[in-house]
Amino acid sequence: MTEEKKVGFVAMTSEKKAVENIPEIGIGMIGHSFMGKAHSNGWKQMPYIFWPPAAIPKLVKICGIPESEVAEAARRFGFQSYTTNWKEVIEDDRVSIVDSCTPNNMHAETSIAAAKAGKNIVCEKPLARNASEAKTMRDAVKKYNVKNICNYNYRMVPAIALAKNLITEGKLGRIFHFRARYLQEWIIDPAFPMIWRLKKEVCGSGALGDLGAHIIDLGRFLCGEFKTVSAVSQTFIKERYNPETKKNEKVDVDDAIAAAVEFENGAIGTIEASRFAAGRKNQNIIEINAEKGSIWWDLENLNNLNVFWREEKPIETQGFHCISVTESHHPYYSYWWPHGHIIGWENTFVHTALNMINAVMENKPLEPYVATFEDGYRNAVICDAIIKSAENGRKELCIFE
Numbered sequence: 001m002t003e004e005k006k007v008g009f010v011a012m013t014s015e016k017k018a019v020e021n022i023p024e025i026g027i028g029m030i031g032h033s034f035m036g037k038a039h040s041n042g043w044k045q046m047p048y049i050f051w052p053p054a055a056i057p058k059l060v061k062i063c064g065i066p067e068s069e070v071a072e073a074a075r076r077f078g079f080q081s082y083t084t085n086w087k088e089v090i091e092d093d094r095v096s097i098v099d100s101c102t103p104n105n106m107h108a109e110t111s112i113a114a115a116k117a118g119k120n121i122v123c124e125k126p127l128a129r130n131a132s133e134a135k136t137m138r139d140a141v142k143k144y145n146v147k148n149i150c151n152y153n154y155r156m157v158p159a160i161a162l163a164k165n166l167i168t169e170g171k172l173g174r175i176f177h178f179r180a181r182y183l184q185e186w187i188i189d190p191a192f193p194m195i196w197r198l199k200k201e202v203c204g205s206g207a208l209g210d211l212g213a214h215i216i217d218l219g220r221f222l223c224g225e226f227k228t229v230s231a232v233s234q235t236f237i238k239e240r241y242n243p244e245t246k247k248n249e250k251v252d253v254d255d256a257i258a259a260a261v262e263f264e265n266g267a268i269g270t271i272e273a274s275r276f277a278a279g280r281k282n283q284n285i286i287e288i289n290a291e292k293g294s295i296w297w298d299l300e301n302l303n304n305l306n307v308f309w310r311e312e313k314p315i316e317t318q319g320f321h322c323i324s325v326t327e328s329h330h331p332y333y334s335y336w337w338p339h340g341h342i343i344g345w346e347n348t349f350v351h352t353a354l355n356m357i358n359a360v361m362e363n364k365p366l367e368p369y370v371a372t373f374e375d376g377y378r379n380a381v382i383c384d385a386i387i388k389s390a391e392n393g394r395k396e397l398c399i400f401e
């Protein structure tokens with residue numbers, strides 16, 4: 001008997017399979033640090049929560065540098081083997097899904113090689129350092145016809161998936177405003193050293209690609225395609241000491257950006273990203289104001305979606321409702337805990353694993369509930385337009401190919 005359960009957008013087939021008949025699928029990971037840890041946890045937790053899964057992820061090989069650290073990570077995360085040469089991950093016949101958790105300058109080379117080898121790919125965001133590099137990746141996954149995710153993981157927060165459903169079902173009506181800010185504080189100290197996230201050659205952009213790209217993705221996901229951007233940016237601390245080279249080095253990316261944006265459907269919005277917002281640890285807030293009401297959401301309280309309905313009666317008690325998006329009828333949640341038993345940031349990576357495995361094993365669609373390389377490319381076009389607008393002081397069109 002096959003029971004279809006709605007998991008976000010992806011309907012999960014929970015055909016009762018004998019445990020011994022569930023196939024395994026090999027995962028090869030490139031990068032073992034922050035995202036390597038989050039993704040490994042996602043692959044491991046997925047079958048534990050979403051049982052029975054279409055396949056059980058097998059952690060085959062992990063790559064990173066230096067060797068001593070990746071060896072320890074392999075042992076800690078439960079990978080069968082490790083390497084310091086990323087090509088060995090792709091060449092391993094046991095690997096079906098390549099998961100790229102590296103700095104941004106390695107995304108294109110690793111993803112294109114993986115696509116050529118016929119491997120399915122999860123690549124961290126931003127997809128690449130700029131739109132032309134992202135386009136080569138988008139074109140490669142199309143050409144070699146492999147499943148691909150650009151991991152804009154906030155799409156897979158149940159409250160955000162619920163917001164998407166409300167908008168798609170027309171419950172909010174015409175959208176007027178998208179207002180988003182993604183704020184952190186961790187490089188405000190001038191003594192904070194030079195790292196890869198502050199070098200354009202490695203990361204492409206600063207707060208924009210790191211944080212702004214996430215809210216651009218939520219804007220595209222929830223409100224529609226961007227048409228124009230008008231931006232300002234600033235690099236507050238222009239040099240940082242690099243303990244490796246023992247020199248002060250130039251910071252050639254933005255520390256913060258702010259942009260006014262127009263959507264193709266006529267909605268307007270604002271986007272702000274900064275790593276200089278004292279006191280803000282990881283504040284990612286979005287608000288949408290529409291014809292029939294408004295919604296807002298905050299990552300630091302990610303299980304809740306705040307909703308206001310203009311037509312709600314009686315008018316005396318009208319106001320924003322804080323919905324605990326933890327009911328079994330909510331996206332993704334029927335496989336988690338009883339209602340009110342909340343999930344966290346790390347669980348979005350479980351949903352990445354779930355969606356990728358359902359796509360590979362059962363050809364379940366990824367779009368629109370999961371961002372693909374097409375979304376990663378379009379996001380990069382918008383980021384490039386923001387950089388250009390901040391440089392020339394003019395409104396820039398977002399032109400997609």
Ligand SMILES: NC(=O)c1ccc[n+]([C@@H]2O[C@H](COP(=O)([O-])OP(=O)(O)OC[C@H]3O[C@@H](n4cnc5c(N)ncnc54)[C@H](O)[C@@H]3O)[C@@H](O)[C@H]2O)c1
Binds near residue numbers: 030033064066085102
């Ligand atoms: N989705 C999210 O919420 C989120 C959050 C943080 C970071 N990211 C993205 O994830 C990616 C990785 O970020 P991170 O914070 O994990 O970075 P990190 O610096 O913590 O880790 C980078 C990893 O890449 C490996 N690496 C670097 N050069 C290598 C080489 N030549 N060969 C093999 N391995 C190499 C390192 O060993 C390390 O394990 C970035 O693209 C970043 O933008 C996404």
